[in-house]
Amino acid sequence: MMLLGNEKLVQEARKLVSAYGLEAVEVCLHNIRNDKELGREKGLSDETNAIEDPEVVPASPAPTPAPPKSDDISLASVLATATSINKDLDKALQLVHDRNKKASATVGFQMNSSDDRKVMAAIIDASFDSLFAIDLNGCIQFANQTAAQVFGYEKEELIGSNISCTVGGGHAASHDGYLQKYKETGVTNLMGSMREVQARRKDGTEFPVKLGIKRVYRQNNDLLVAFIRDITEQKKAEALQSKVQEDQKVRAAILDASFDAMFAINLEGKIELVNLAAIKQFGYDSQEGLVGNNIDMIVGGGHARSHNQYLKKYKDTGVERLMGTLREVKGKRKDGSEFPCIIGIKRVDRNGSSDNPLMVAFIRDITKQKEADALQLRVQEDQKVRAAILDASFDAMFAIDLEGKIELVNLAAIKHLDMIAKKTLLATTLT
Known part of the structure; x- marks a missing residue:
């Protein structure tokens, strides 16, 4: 048998594991260990990292169906070479056993019967994501029902077609070139990662998707499996959210440009929003000193203690003398000093509901006006x-x-x- 280098070893192991599953790998490792214990292993060489003309014969009945003898020998040879390199057969066996156990627990059952395969096919078709399996030439070998629906095809139309028929963003013509480069170099930026790209339906319309690609190693020919999620609604939601955020920024900029202080409070009296003028007029360094606190902290004229009672009365009766009118009151700064101001209050219902309104107050410092009036007097x-x-x-x-x-x-x-x-x-x- 030919010598197996590390890269070749990995490739062969991947193909055989994909073809026969972890259970078969575990069986063969058991066989190798049994052979070693009986002194019948052949062709193992620690120095050459290779195996020559192995003859591996199962020492005991396999707990699960094993591959045909020739393939069993091939698989055992690869694994024997690996364990010879690692010099720890029991450790390798335990590792494969653990992986097999974990895989069985994850899947829940083994695909040993046609019924099992039908169940798995039904599960794949029920997925909300589109699934394509293509060969390394770009030919679609499998597509689930979701893929057919999302891309506007019948499943039969997709099978045998080139995957480029689903590629948008102006990349369809060059897609085969990407695949050819991957075949030659084994390098791609998409493998094993998620990326947002443009996909194309049968009618030519394009839509945003999230794409994930995984290579499946098989004995005859490898496949590239692509999971595709339509994120059109997600993008719409993101665009709407972005617009809302921009609108909020514009409104905040307008409020911050105002010369008058603005406070928005809930019916419990807690400050939820302030503008820059409010921060400056009342002597604070930032909104953190105001937002979340009770509005009575800025109320002067000896009315701070009774302010929450006013709010409770309004909450209970809906009657407020200050609402919609302008009135002169006293404001209180952070340092405790008071100043005259004019206040106007307006109720604002949030999200079209009156259950949790905001009370928005605009406050104008009239200290200079009062000084001018006093001077005139x-x-x-x-x-x-x-x-x-x-x-x-x-x-x-x-x-x-x-x-x-x-x-x-x-x-x-x-x-x-x-x-x-x-x-x-x-x-x-x-x-």
């Missing part, structure tokens, strides 16, 4: 005081502009000139 008061002082004078007083127009007179001036009212003199030019 002081000016007016000052003017009244000055007018009273002037009117108390015994001397007549006239105030004129550069054009000589009278802008201000006191009572003494009016009496002195014997006029009835101030307005008679106002805007009169002195001559």
Whole structure:
């Protein structure tokens, strides 16, 4: 028998295991061990990593049907060479036994009968994923019912056709070239991994799929098995989610561009959303200091403790005096300082339901407005005081502009000139 190098050994082992299953491998390993114990193993050589002219004869009846004798010898030879290299037959036997046991537990039954094969075929056809098995020339050897339905074919149309008929994205013409390169080099980026690609139906329409490919080693010719999942709905959902996220970003940007502070709270008073103006106006470093906390933390004017009672009353009755109106209140910053503000509140139902609404409050800091109003009031008061002082004078007083127009007179001036009212003199030019 020819010497088996490591690569050849692996290839032969894969083919034989694919052809006969792990149970047959285990049987042959038992045979090898029995032969070694009886001193009848032949052709094993630790130095050459090879086996020459082996004659392996089962020492005891196999627990499961074994391959034909010639194939049994071939399989045993490969395994014997492997165990000769590893110098640990019992370990190899235990390894295969464990793998066989695990495989049996996973599958649940062995494909030993035509009924079993029919059951497995029915399971494959019931899969939600499309399944194709092609040879290394790209010819479809098998397709399940889902594949036929998803791609718009009858199963009979697919069998014998080139797999390129299902390839989209402009790669159909070059697909055979990919397969040829794989045959020559054994290298492909798709093998053993999942990738999103475009698939093509019989009517020419294309759709996104997730593709996974696995090579199945067989005695005569290997197959490439492709599992294909239609992800059209997933892509639609992702696109919708992306649009929602973009809309949220736009809305957040609009809110953050507002000069007014914005708070969105639930009916328990918990803050769920704030904008940048709210963070800055109330003296916080980030939204983390506000979101999740009770809104009463920003309520001033001594109303913080009773604020939750207002919310409970609204929750119970649906009546709120502040809703839809503007009112002056006191806000409280992080440092405890208070400032005047105008607040407007609007109820927003979420997802079209009134079960879990948000109360959205826009708050405008009117500190500067209040300061301006106070200044204006002081000016007016000052003017009244000055007018009273002037009117108390015994001397007549006239105030004129550069054009000589009278802008201000006191009572003494009016009496002195014997006029009835101030307005008679106002805007009169002195001559």
